[in-house]
Amino acid sequence: MRKVILYIAMSLDGFIADEFGGVDWLVGQEDTSEEQGSYARFIKTVDTVIMGYTTYHQVTTELAPGNWPYKGLRTYVLTHKYKKTEEDIIFTDKNIQELVTKIRMEPGKNIWICGGANLVNQFMKEDLIDRYHITVIPTILGKGIPLFHDNNSSIRLKLISSESYNGMIDLIYERRE
Amino acid sequence: MRKVILYIAMSLDGFIADEFGGVDWLVGQEDTSEEQGSYARFIKTVDTVIMGYTTYHQVTTELAPGNWPYKGLRTYVLTHKYKKTEEDIIFTDKNIQELVTKIRMEPGKNIWICGGANLVNQFMKEDLIDRYHITVIPTILGKGIPLFHDNNSSIRLKLISSESYNGMIDLIYERRE
Numbered sequence: 567m568r569k570v571i572l573y574i575a576m577s578l579d580g581f582i583a584d585e586f587g588g589v590d591w592l593v594g595q596e597d598t599s600e601e602q603g604s605y606a607r608f609i610k611t612v613d614t615v616i617m618g619y620t621t622y623h624q625v626t627t628e629l630a631p632g633n634w635p636y637k638g639l640r641t642y643v644l645t646h647k648y649k650k651t652e653e654d655i656i657f658t659d660k661n662i663q664e665l666v667t668k669i670r671m672e673p674g675k676n677i678w679i680c681g682g683a684n685l686v687n688q689f690m691k692e693d694l695i696d697r698y699h700i701t702v703i704p705t706i707l708g709k710g711i712p713l714f715h716d717n718n719s720s721i722r723l724k725l726i727s728s729e730s731y732n733g734m735i736d737l738i739y740e741r742r743e
Numbered sequence: 744m745r746k747v748i749l750y751i752a753m754s755l756d757g758f759i760a761d762e763f764g765g766v767d768w769l770v771g772q773e774d775t776s777e778e779q780g781s782y783a784r785f786i787k788t789v790d791t792v793i794m795g796y797t798t799y800h801q802v803t804t805e806l807a808p809g810n811w812p813y814k815g816l817r818t819y820v821l822t823h824k825y826k827k828t829e830e831d832i833i834f835t836d837k838n839i840q841e842l843v844t845k846i847r848m849e850p851g852k853n854i855w856i857c858g859g860a861n862l863v864n865q866f867m868k869e870d871l872i873d874r875y876h877i878t879v880i881p882t883i884l885g886k887g888i889p890l891f892h893d894n895n896s897s898i899r900l901k902l903i904s905s906e907s908y909n910g911m912i913d914l915i916y917e918r919r920e
Contacts, residue, residue, distance in 0.1 A: 578877070578900065578916070579891035580757040595901045595919055690883070698883075700755070704902050704916060706867070706875075708894040714756035717885040723755065724772045725881050725910040733902040735914065739755070739881060742772055 568670050570694055572679045572686055573608055574713065575701040575734075581710035582683055587624060594732030595704050604729065604736050608699065612639065613675040616665070618685035619645035622655075639678075642669075644685060666694050687715040697740050698723065704733040746853045747843060747871055749863055750785055751890065752878040752911070758887035759860055764801060771909030772881050781906065781913050785876065789816065790852040793842070795862035796822035799832075816855075819846075821862060843871050864892040874917050875900065881910040 575592050576582050583589050615636050617625075622643045625635065634655075641655045642665060649657040658665065662685075669677055676697075679689050689695050700713075723739035730736070752769050753759050760766050792813050794802075799820045802812065811832075818832045819842060826834040835842065839862075846854055853874075856866055866872050877890075900916035907913070 577897075578875070578914075591897070595899075698755070702914065704900040704919070706891065706894070706898040706900065708897045714883065717883070720754075720768070720885045721883040722772075723881040723883065723910070725907055725912060728905060728907055728912055730902055730905055733900070735902060735905055737755075737879065737912065742881070 568614075568674055569676045569696040570666060570679060570689070571612065571676050571697040571699055572689065572695050573699040573701075574679075574681055574686065575703055576713045577703050577705045577707040577710070579706045579708070580712050580714060581707040582681060582713045583711040584707060585710050587711065589629070591705055591707065592703055594734045596732055598732060604701065604731065604734075608678075609639075611676050612678040614669055614677045615639050615641040615680050616662075616677060616685070617641065617643055617680040618682050619643055619647065621680060621682045621685070662688055662694060663692055683711055683713055683715065686713065687717065690714075690721065691717055693721070693741075695741075697726075697738065700737045700739075702735050702737060745791075745847050745851055746873040747856060747866070748789065748853050748874040748876055749856045749866065749872050750876040750878075751856075751858055751863065752880055753890045754880050754882045754884035754887070756883045756885070757889050757891060758884040759858060759890045760888040761884060762887050764888065766806070768882055768884065769880055771911045773909055775909060781878065781908065781911075785855075786816075788853050789855040791846055791854045792816050792818040792857050793839075793854060793862070794818065794820055794857040795859050796820055796824065798857060798859045798862070839865055839871060840869055860888055860890055860892065863890065864894065867891075867898065868894055870898070870918075872918075874903075874915065876913060876915045879912050879914060 643657045645657055646659045722742040724742045726738040726740055728735060728737050820834045822834050823836045899919040901919045903915040903917055905912060905914050
């Protein structure tokens with residue numbers, strides 16, 4: 567079955583962005599232009615991206631304006647604002663449970679929950695994430711936007727694999743039954 | 744030189760205890776009585792423990808009453824309450840900067856910052872930690888006592904090593920210069 571995967575980077579103290587939303591610290595411990603293989607491998611396993619509107623807005627206006635980085639994938643942007651579908655970008659206000667059920671009924675690859683933190687925590691609360699793929703950045707950020715919010719229930723995980731490159735470490739977990 | 748090491752376990756979402764201070768979730772993904780080698784190896788590298796009073800109180804009244812687990816190590820308990828030194832347990836209200844300077848002037852092995860979170864964050868704020876040895880438990884706890892508090896400045900780290908066993912993973916970092 568198509569898995570719902572949270573693939574996201576956080577600092578050791580659990581932040582996904584600094585207090586101003588900045589992500590320029592999302593780097594390894596040494597300056598290198600070497601392509602890290604983790605993202606390249608991951609992206610081949612998904613064909614669908616789900617993100618919140620704030621993330622969409624940041625990508626299109628700040629991180630990669632005019633150069634949509636998820637070409638070839640179908641992207642769902644969750645928002646209550648009505649926006650017309652653009653190519654493979656679908657704006658929807660469906661609730662996430664229904665959206666995931668609908669996507670899962672169609673054949674395809676895995677589904678990437680891309681962020682931000684509000685969206686991620688809605689998915690966690692509804693226990694919709696099959697796999698947590700967290701890249702831990704070698705930085706204690708001190709303050710910023712936390713990945714995890716207070717949730718009512720704890721989630722027991724199973725470590726599937728770990729891999730480090732340039733001081734970053736990818737931790738992959740699935741739910742423990 | 745004797746290193747100051749934070750060696751502590753946290754959930755993937757950064758908690759060191761549940762909201763009631765409980766730590767019974769600090770386990771791997773499978774029930775096993777197998778001794779994990781990480782602690783046994785670590786403890787040989789230190790001869791000094793520094794902890795806060797709350798941690799001391801929890802250890803002596805709840806976690807290991809009548810069976811002090813740090814025998815053979817010199818323990819400093821930071822507290823403003825006066826208490827008489829018991830064998831190798833020294834109660835002190837020295838400020839941590841002075842305490843660390845004093846200990847470092849004496850010959851010996853590394854120094855373990857054992858917790859709790861308040862003490863750890865004082866050490867981080869004063870940039871007194873040479874090595875972060877964090878055991879990530881395969882659980883999203885949802886809520887509890889966070890390891891990291893808001894600090895003013897970020898700390899750039901270098902991943903020295905990682906090792907996993909039974910779903911737990913030890914991440915060892917030192918400061919990046």
